[in-house]
Structure formats: structure tokens, C-alpha cells
Amino acid sequence: MNNQSGSSILQVDGLNVSYGSFHAVRNVSFDVKAGEIFGFLGPNGAGKTSTLSAVEGLLKPQSGTISVAGFDTKKKPLYAKANMGVQLQATSFQPELTVAEIIKLYAGIYCVDLTKEKLQNILEEIKLESSSSKRFKELSGGQQQRVSLVIATIHDPVLVLMDEPTTGLDPQSRRQLWERMENMRDKGHGILLTTHSMEEAEAVCDRIAIMDHGNVITIDTPQSIIDTHRNNQAVINASRRGKITLEDVFIGLTGKTVRT
Amino acid sequence: MQTVIPKTSAALLSLLRADFKTQWRNRRSVVLLLLVPVIILISWKGLIEQMNKAGKNGGAFALSSCITIGLTAIGLMGYSNAIARDRDKGVFQRLRVTPVPTWSIMASRLIVQLLLILLVTTFVFIVGSEYDKVNLTPAGYVLTYLTAFVGGALYLGLGQMIVGLVKNAETVNSTTRLVYFLFIMVGMFGDLGVLGNEFQKIIRWTPYGTVKNILASSMQPSNWDNTSTLALLATLGYALLFSFLGIKNFKWNTN
Numbered sequence: 001m002n003n004q005s006g007s008s009i010l011q012v013d014g015l016n017v018s019y020g021s022f023h024a025v026r027n028v029s030f031d032v033k034a035g036e037i038f039g040f041l042g043p044n045g046a047g048k049t050s051t052l053s054a055v056e057g058l059l060k061p062q063s064g065t066i067s068v069a070g071f072d073t074k075k076k077p078l079y080a081k082a083n084m085g086v087q088l089q090a091t092s093f094q095p096e097l098t099v100a101e102i103i104k105l106y107a108g109i110y111c112v113d114l115t116k117e118k119l120q121n122i123l124e125e126i127k128l129e130s131s132s133s134k135r136f137k138e139l140s141g142g143q144q145q146r147v148s149l150v151i152a153t154i155h156d157p158v159l160v161l162m163d164e165p166t167t168g169l170d171p172q173s174r175r176q177l178w179e180r181m182e183n184m185r186d187k188g189h190g191i192l193l194t195t196h197s198m199e200e201a202e203a204v205c206d207r208i209a210i211m212d213h214g215n216v217i218t219i220d221t222p223q224s225i226i227d228t229h230r231n232n233q234a235v236i237n238a239s240r241r242g243k244i245t246l247e248d249v250f251i252g253l254t255g256k257t258v259r260t
Numbered sequence: 261m262q263t264v265i266p267k268t269s270a271a272l273l274s275l276l277r278a279d280f281k282t283q284w285r286n287r288r289s290v291v292l293l294l295l296v297p298v299i300i301l302i303s304w305k306g307l308i309e310q311m312n313k314a315g316k317n318g319g320a321f322a323l324s325s326c327i328t329i330g331l332t333a334i335g336l337m338g339y340s341n342a343i344a345r346d347r348d349k350g351v352f353q354r355l356r357v358t359p360v361p362t363w364s365i366m367a368s369r370l371i372v373q374l375l376l377i378l379l380v381t382t383f384v385f386i387v388g389s390e391y392d393k394v395n396l397t398p399a400g401y402v403l404t405y406l407t408a409f410v411g412g413a414l415y416l417g418l419g420q421m422i423v424g425l426v427k428n429a430e431t432v433n434s435t436t437r438l439v440y441f442l443f444i445m446v447g448m449f450g451d452l453g454v455l456g457n458e459f460q461k462i463i464r465w466t467p468y469g470t471v472k473n474i475l476a477s478s479m480q481p482s483n484w485d486n487t488s489t490l491a492l493l494a495t496l497g498y499a500l501l502f503s504f505l506g507i508k509n510f511k512w513n514t515n
Contacts, residue, residue, distance in 0.1 A: 056357045058513075069263065079263050081359040088357070092349040096285035097278060108274025109358050111266040 009034050009083075009158045009190040010055065015064035017050045017214075024050040025061070026214040032190045034158065037181060039205035040194040043254050047214040048194040049089065052163055055192070056086050069158050082110075085152035087145075089163040093136045099123070099147055100132040103154070110155035126150055142173030149180060153189075160184060162193040166200055178204050198247040208246075212254040222246050229253065271360040275368035282342075283372050293333045294380060297326035298387050308392055317480065319394030323384055324475035325448060327408055328468060330380035332443050335415025336436040339373050340423045344432035347423075352512045362512075370416065377412040381405060396479050403478035410492070411471035414499040418467065420506030427514050443468050470494040 010032040017025035025047040032038040040048045054061045055068070057077050066073040069083035093102045100119060107114035123129040126146040128139075136144060145165060152160055162181075166174045181191055181204055195201055201208050202222045209219040218225055229235045230244045235252030239245075283290065304322045311318030346352055355365050381404065388394040396404065419436065426432045447468030450459045463469045470491040477488035 058353060058356060071263070078265050078359040078361070081357065082263050082265050084357075086354075086357040088350065088353060090350050092351050093354065094278060094282050094346070094351055095349070096282040101278065101281060105274050105278045106358070108277070109266060109271045109355075109360055111264070111270050 007034050008032070009069050010192060011065075011067045012051070012055065013065045015051060015054060015066065016062040017047070017054055017059065018062050024214050025054070028064070028211075028214070028216050030209055030216060030219055032159065032192050034190050035185055035188050036206045037185050037191045037193065037204050039201040039208040040192065040211060041196075041198070041201055041208055041250060042194075042211035046211040046254070048211055049163060050214075051211070052161055052192070052194060056084070056161060057081060082155070083157055084159040084161060085155065085157040087148045087152040087160070087162040087165055089167075095135060095137055098133045098135060099128060099139070102136060102147065103150060106151045107154055112155055122150055122154075141168045142170065142176070145169060145173065145177060146180075149177070153184065158188075158190060160189050160191045162191065164194055164196065166195065166197060174200070198245065198250060202246050210250060210253055217253050225249055265359055268361060268364055271358075272364045272368055275355075275360070275364060276371060279368050279372045280375075283376075289338065290376065290379075293330065293338060293376070294383050296333060297330040297380065297384055300329060301326045301384060301387050302391055305392055308394065317476075319388065319392065320476045320479040322392065323388050323394060323404075323479060324472045325451070326384045326388075327381055327404070327475050328411065328447070328472045329444055330384065331377060331408065331412045331415045331471065332440055332468070334373055334376050334380065334412060335417075335419040336422070336440045336443075338376065338419075339369070339416055340419030340436050341429075341433055343369065343419075343423045344426075344429040347512065348429040348514055350513065356512060373416055374409065374412065377408055378405070381408040397481070399481050400479045403481055404475060407474045407478040407492070410495055410499070411475060414467055414471055414495050414502065417499045417502030417506060420510070421502040422506075424506040424509035424511075427511065429514075447472075464491075465494060467495075467498050470498065 008031040012031065013029045015025055015028040016023070028047070028051055030038070040051065042048045050059070053059045055066055055073070057073055057080070066080075068080040071079040071083065073080040093105075097105065100123070103119060103122060104114060119132075120129065123132050126143075126149075128143060128146065131139060131143065136147065139147065149162075149165070152162070166177055169177065178200070181193075185191060185206075193205075205222060207219060207221055208225065210217045210225070218228070220228065226244055226246055226249055229249045229252060232249075232252055235244060235249050238251035238256070239248045301322055304325075308318035308322050311321060352365065356362060385396075385401065385404075418439070422435055422439065423432055426435055446455070447463060447466065449455055450463035451469065451472065453460045464473060473491035474488060474495055477484045477491070
């Protein structure tokens, strides 16, 4: 990776996504820079996954432009996809294939030359050298996430998209994943992740966007968002320990109502 | 930075390798898929002799029926259920975010099914020759392989239509079982005349009957007539219609 830190590798402008009459994403614009971890926060149904799916090319937006590493996802979808690595929310691979076979399959798809030694190194790096012949479903949640991340980054993409990557992980696995994300950022990858964890957003994200009802409410660094909204009455009302946290700001901006 | 798009041929090769491995790991279901037509063929030894004595070509009747049953099982029981399961599990979504054309994901699956068609047809030929002493001319064998692919396309199209119209994997499973059972029971008994003459005539122009007709005619190329040509056209029509409806309504995910 030799990306110039600070240059935009994902540019989303005026994105609109609808499912029938339901307008899921409304005129959303943001960018992700090389060497940056960008977090997408929002309650259930806020439009995070729809935005991510539009970037990944899994759904067609009604309007707006998305460009990955300078390639328009509508005009040059394969070029855009070649520059991104994706870790889906519910990743599943062919249940009959072993871990090693899955890695080989995706290396082949991306035309990555994968020798036995390289495969061994990858498996050692994710501490799965003794589980290479196991099926994906036989792995623990943390092990599955490590395999998914290896596959998402096997072709060394400039942009990595991660949809709620730490959901269901124990604290050790979550910390390990954060370290891997930070390592990728240090190497110049841009990372866009969605999360429900305020702790995660504060711990690893350089910038975050808070979404609700399909709109981006605010984009900034976690600390700047806290500072900007700390005097907002709704935020103060949401505060539980006297000290304003990112979660208080989030609740203050998106409301206390539980979303389904 | 220069962006390199993976070659479709290389990606297709990787997909094929994975799909063949998946099929190999599911070899028990392949054995079951082969067993049904083979058991029918073995149990029809007496019927073949009876038909031959009555001046009808019992060998062609039995072989074409058994290949049709095998093709039905491939399209309905194998292909559609595998697609429904992988769609439900998100396997396709994971592949769709890679820089490979989506047609190559399905092409790889279909190539594996074509090999299964070849396998079923060959098995029926071997059992027919070894056990029932039914042998064809070289032209008959070649033509039958070709028409087996056409018939297979019809049943793969039917499987695609079911998986396109039905989203839930469990419902796809029960629907295909029901359709398979109907095709086999109604098709086979109707074709034998057990359900009456009118039914026998109708069955001849159903997807079961047209496939069986073109297979039986291919086994004796000299007997290929206008009815066989019409059956071939009907088979192609069914295949195109089912595939069109299946592709048009197909969703890559169940959400």
C-alpha cells in the first residue's frame, strides 16, 4: 500500500436509496480518506447498511454518485470492486469448503498468487494454522471474523468496508480486531465500518458520521462531535453520569425511542 | 496506483474448482441421484422384454424414461436446492462484492450440473447395456448425449424458475420435492398409459413427455420424425420460458 494519506479513496455524493416507497437513504454525502478509519453510527434502520450495500454494489441507488479510488461504481463497477475489500455483516462461505480452500478460492478470484508458504504465513498470522482443514462453520465467532478479514484484504485493497465487524465477539477478539484495523490504517488503507458500539467508535475511528432516518446528522471526529453537542439540552438529558459521552450525544441526536 | 481487474477465466476456474469440491463433498446426494434411474432401469428388465415382444422398442422407452428421471432430479432436487441454500446463507452476496461478472458465478454452477447430466446419462447407458442388454449405435449415443443436455437445460430452467419465484430455502425444498414427485409419478404412469389414453396424449406434450420423446428418438436416429422435431422445439420453448421467468424473478439475497 502506497496511498497518499489524506487523499479521498471513497467519495459518496447525494446518495439516495429507496425500497419501494420507503426512502432508506436520503441525499447522503461523505468521503473516506486513505489512512483513516471512518465509522458509521446509527440506530437500527437508520440506513447504514443500505449505504454500505450501495457502495459495495449490492444494490442500485436511485441517484447520487459513488467513486472508489477514482472509479465510478456505476460506470466502472469491476474497477471499483477491485479496489475494495468487503467484510459483510453475515459472512457465509460454502459450508463444504475448508478454511484453506476458502482462502484459496478468493485468492484465485482476485488473481493473487498464493503459494503454500504464503497460505501457511496467512494462517499463522491469524493463528489458524491448526484449523486450516476445518470448515468455516466449525470456527468460533472470533476465528470466523479473522478469516473474513483476511479474505477482505487478500488483494491489498485501498478501501476496506466492514459491516458491524465486532458484533458477537468477546473483548479479547474485539481488541485484536481493533489492532488489525489500526495496522491496516497505518499501512494506508481507508476503512469504513458500521457499528452500534460507541466504545468502538471512540476507540478506533478517526471520524464518524451519525445517521438517522436515512440522513447524515453530523460528521466529525468523535471528540469534536461531543464538544459541539455537549450543551444541547437533549444530550444533557441523555447523560447518565454527569460526564457527556459519545453515547449521550448519540441518544440526544437520535432520540430514546427503540427502533425495530 | 494501477488497478488490475482479475481475468474472468482465472476467476471462473477458481469458482469451478470450489463448486466441484462442494459437489464432491456432497457425493452421497449424487449417488442417490444416480440410484433412482438405475433402480428403475433394473426393475424394468421384464417390461423391456415385454415391449420388445410386442414390437415396440422397450430399450429406448426404458433408457429415455430413466434419463428423464435423472435429469428431473438434477434440476429440481440438486441445482435449485443448492442455489436456495447458498442464497439463504449469503454465499452469493459474498461473491458479488468481488470483481467478477455475476454471470460467471452462475456459469460455474451450471457447468457442474452439465457434468452431472453427462454422468447420469453415462450411468444409464452402462446399466442398460450391461444388465438389460440395450445397446445403441454410435450415432445414437452421441445424439442422446446432445438431447440429454437440451432436456437438462429444461429442468435446470424449471429449477431456476422455482428458486426465482420462491424466496425461502425450506419452501424451495418442499416445492421441488412436490414437483419432482408429480413429474415422476404422473409422467411415468401417464406415459405407460396407466392413467388413460387422454392423459397419455397430454403427458407427451408436458416437459416430461417432450424430453422423453427427444431422448427416445435420439436413441434411434433413423426414427426421428416430425413429432420428434416438434417435441425438440417444445423442449427448447419450455427451457427458454422457465429460464426467462427464473432469471427475471431471481433475487441474489433473501432480505
